[in-house]
Amino acid sequence: EETPMELGGEQGRWEEERLKTASLSFGAKKEREQGMRHEQEKYQLILEEDEMINFVSTAITMKGTRSEKDQEAPALSQAELKKQSMQEVRRSLPIFPYREDLLAAIHEHQILVIEGETGSGKTTQIPQYLLEDGYTKGGMKIGCTQPRRVAAMSVAARVAEEMSVKLGNEVGYSIRFEDCTSERTVLKYMTDGMLLREFLTEPDLASYSVIIIDEAHERTLHTDILFGLIKDIARFRPDLKVLVASATLDTERFSCFFDDAPVFRIPGRRFPVDIFYTKAPEADYLEACVVSVLQIHVTQSPGDILVFLTGQEEIEACCELLQERCRRLGSKIAELLVLPIYANLPSDMQAKIFNPTPPGARKVVVATNIAETSLTIDGIIYVIDPGFCKQKSYNARTGMESLIVTPCSRASANQRAGRAGRVAAGKCFRLYTAWAFKHEMEETTVPEIQRTNLGNVVLLLKSINDLIHFDFMDPPPHETLVLALEQLYALGALNHLGELTKLGRRMAELPVDPMLSKMILASEYKCSEEVLTIAAMLSVNNSIFYRPKDKVVHADNARMNFVVPGGDHLVLLNVYTQAITAGYFYHTARLSKGGYKTVKHQQTVYVHPNSSLFEEQPRWLIYHELVFTTKEFMRQVIEIESSWLLEVAPHYYKSKELEDSSSKKMPRKQGKTKEELG
Numbered sequence: 001e002e003t004p005m006e007l008g009g010e011q012g013r014w015e016e017e018r019l020k021t022a023s024l025s026f027g028a029k030k031e032r033e034q035g036m037r038h039e040q041e042k043y044q045l046i047l048e049e050d051e052m053i054n055f056v057s058t059a060i061t062m063k064g065t066r067s068e069k070d071q072e073a074p075a076l077s078q079a080e081l082k083k084q085s086m087q088e089v090r091r092s093l094p095i096f097p098y099r100e101d102l103l104a105a106i107h108e109h110q111i112l113v114i115e116g117e118t119g120s121g122k123t124t125q126i127p128q129y130l131l132e133d134g135y136t137k138g139g140m141k142i143g144c145t146q147p148r149r150v151a152a153m154s155v156a157a158r159v160a161e162e163m164s165v166k167l168g169n170e171v172g173y174s175i176r177f178e179d180c181t182s183e184r185t186v187l188k189y190m191t192d193g194m195l196l197r198e199f200l201t202e203p204d205l206a207s208y209s210v211i212i213i214d215e216a217h218e219r220t221l222h223t224d225i226l227f228g229l230i231k232d233i234a235r236f237r238p239d240l241k242v243l244v245a246s247a248t249l250d251t252e253r254f255s256c257f258f259d260d261a262p263v264f265r266i267p268g269r270r271f272p273v274d275i276f277y278t279k280a281p282e283a284d285y286l287e288a289c290v291v292s293v294l295q296i297h298v299t300q301s302p303g304d305i306l307v308f309l310t311g312q313e314e315i316e317a318c319c320e321l322l323q324e325r326c327r328r329l330g331s332k333i334a335e336l337l338v339l340p341i342y343a344n345l346p347s348d349m350q351a352k353i354f355n356p357t358p359p360g361a362r363k364v365v366v367a368t369n370i371a372e373t374s375l376t377i378d379g380i381i382y383v384i385d386p387g388f389c390k391q392k393s394y395n396a397r398t399g400m401e402s403l404i405v406t407p408c409s410r411a412s413a414n415q416r417a418g419r420a421g422r423v424a425a426g427k428c429f430r431l432y433t434a435w436a437f438k439h440e441m442e443e444t445t446v447p448e449i450q451r452t453n454l455g456n457v458v459l460l461l462k463s464i465n466d467l468i469h470f471d472f473m474d475p476p477p478h479e480t481l482v483l484a485l486e487q488l489y490a491l492g493a494l495n496h497l498g499e500l501t502k503l504g505r506r507m508a509e510l511p512v513d514p515m516l517s518k519m520i521l522a523s524e525y526k527c528s529e530e531v532l533t534i535a536a537m538l539s540v541n542n543s544i545f546y547r548p549k550d551k552v553v554h555a556d557n558a559r560m561n562f563v564v565p566g567g568d569h570l571v572l573l574n575v576y577t578q579a580i581t582a583g584y585f586y587h588t589a590r591l592s593k594g595g596y597k598t599v600k601h602q603q604t605v606y607v608h609p610n611s612s613l614f615e616e617q618p619r620w621l622i623y624h625e626l627v628f629t630t631k632e633f634m635r636q637v638i639e640i641e642s643s644w645l646l647e648v649a650p651h652y653y654k655s656k657e658l659e660d661s662s663s664k665k666m667p668r669k670q671g672k673t674k675e676e677l678g
């Protein structure tokens with residue numbers, strides 16, 4: 001009866017389910033049962049009909065792999081799960097029946113690709129199996145990389161709990177700027193970037209018996225670099241075991257890259273997930289998310305909801321909207337717990353998403369794509385997927401990095417949908433049309449290495465490996481590499497032969513971008529303390545100024561109180577502006593008609609409205625980064641004198657380029673320079 005349906009290469013996992021009778025909201029049978037019907041009607045009184053999201057009533061089922069018998073068994077409730085001991089939970093994971101086979105395969109092969117559904121136990125169990133099998137004898141370590149800081153921390157905490165040890169002792173984690181390990185640590189979870197840095201001090205990773213490159217399918221920049229480095233050292237360290245763990249994506253490519261390493265598949269135990277599409281594109285996906293959550297909350301049987309949004313701002317806005325509407329609806333609806341999760345969320349808040357939902361209530365977790373594969377939240381039955389993610393892209397010619405909300409890939413969309421089928425049959429509501437899924441989304445995400453600035457990584461590779469012969473799984477664009485080399489040369493990290501200089505070596509040791517490390521090193525003995533403070537402030541992912549939606553005026557006033565003349569870096573701290581110039585002379589812009597032009601590339605750019613120099617418009621300035629959001633914005637800018645550029649980088653700037661460089665500020669509003677007049 002069921003005919004396979006092609007949906008953009010879904011590897012036959014998709015099947016069209018028989019057409020379901022149209023109903024106002026969700027087409028599944030259950031809602032039409034009386035009780036639900038009643039609730040639905042009540043709900044329609046609460047929500048105007050045109051406020052409802054109109055999902056296509058043809059459900060497409062993403063087939064689960066549980067047996068019929070399994071499917072009928074009710075999902076374990078949170079309370080029951082709690083009652084079971086940790087060890088029992090461990091034994092209930094899909095990976096457990098394959099423990100012996102897996103250990104045998106690892107014993108037999110040096111490099112093994114491990115494929116398994118998210119939540120099957122790869123990250124938390126494999127390192128423990130290896131430990132139990134003696135791989136940490138003689139103080140050897142097992143390292144497991146994660147692309148995300150949050151995942152490294154939460155998984156390490158979970159494993160420490162399972163092993164009844166204190167986090168930081170036998171089990172620890174290491175992420176940039178935070179090392180929670182000790183001499184006793186044998187299971188070490190870390191971000192991929194941290195393992196990369198360990199190559200600097202231990203080029204053959206001699207203290208490790210096993211390296212697990214986890215979440216390999218994410219193809220982050222650092223993971224891609226690790227592939228090449230580890231493939232290389234595996235040749236002269238036959239005792240080192242290398243495990244490449246991935247969700248069910250792309251495993252053939254990994255196997256191929258690692259000289260046809262065998263793939264160990266852990267069969268999933270997923271329940272089927274019904275997929276719903278909207279009939280027409282949604283104009284405002286944030287609003288559509290909010291409405292869908294409420295729609296599910298009122299019309300659907302118990303089970304928690306997971307919403308995928310693109311970033312902190314959106315997540316906060318969505319949570320606020322949900323809370324506000326729940327307040328308005330009051331006792332007309334059951335309790336809805338609204339919980340955000342994103343990388344910069346304080347860790348105590350992050351931990352909240354794992355707490356079991358109290359009886360009678362429903363939990364909605366509003367997440368970035370961190371919840372796509374790195375984190376598993378038990379109890380999710382419904383997924384809402386607007387189909388977007390925030391993606392970095394980089395234009396080497398202009399040096400412009402953009403962070404733009406773009407449609408996610410079909411692979412991502414399927415991962416997201418899969419999150420609904422872990423504990424019971426689930427539903428995924430896609431806030432886009434079936435047509436868009438098929439025609440507008442890319443098959444897979446372009447690996448980060450092909451769309452990012454490589455300055456940092458090239459410097460690191462220069463100091464640990466031979467860049468020319470580096471074995472990239474997917475090579476970065478030539479232009480990006482050239483620009484990175486040019487920049488490193490300009491900073492003095494490479495000499496004219498392209499060899500690493502002493503300065504370059506020292507720069508590589510600092511886990512920050514080359515310009516920042518140059519700035520720090522150049523400050524030595526003069527103003528290091530101040531510069532270090534600024535460097536630290538600049539390294540915070542987001543702005544240090546928190547600007548909640550409902551307190552915009554307050555927040556802006558508070559920020560204004562910090563403002564000192566001179567620029568954003570001085571707002572962070574009042575320092576000697578020249579130290580910054582030494583590192584960032586590369587990022588200069590001069591005032592010209594209608595905005596600024598970068599000195600080297602003549603690219604038109606603008607001061608970010610959040611900058612303290614937004615009004616001021618100094619003649620010359622240095623920017624920390626160039627980001628495209630709605631316009632080409634320079635973020636964190638500081639005023640300089642053009643003569644300083646010649647002082648710190650005579651090899652880079654010719655005085656001709658800096659002509660017309662009166663060190664005075666351009667008289668504002670009165671008179672125009674030659675340049676401005678044309």
Ligand code: CDP
Pocket residue numbers: 093116117118119120121122123124125154155158354373376378
């Ligand atoms: O790595 P993989 O996605 O295969 O699974 P995992 O991260 O090892 O998680 C296995 C199971 O451990 C999950 O299904 C959760 O039930 C549980 N877990 C948890 O409860 N809390 C965590 N922080 C991590 C995992």
Ligand code: MG
Pocket residue numbers: 119122123124214215373374
């Ligand atoms: Mg995992």
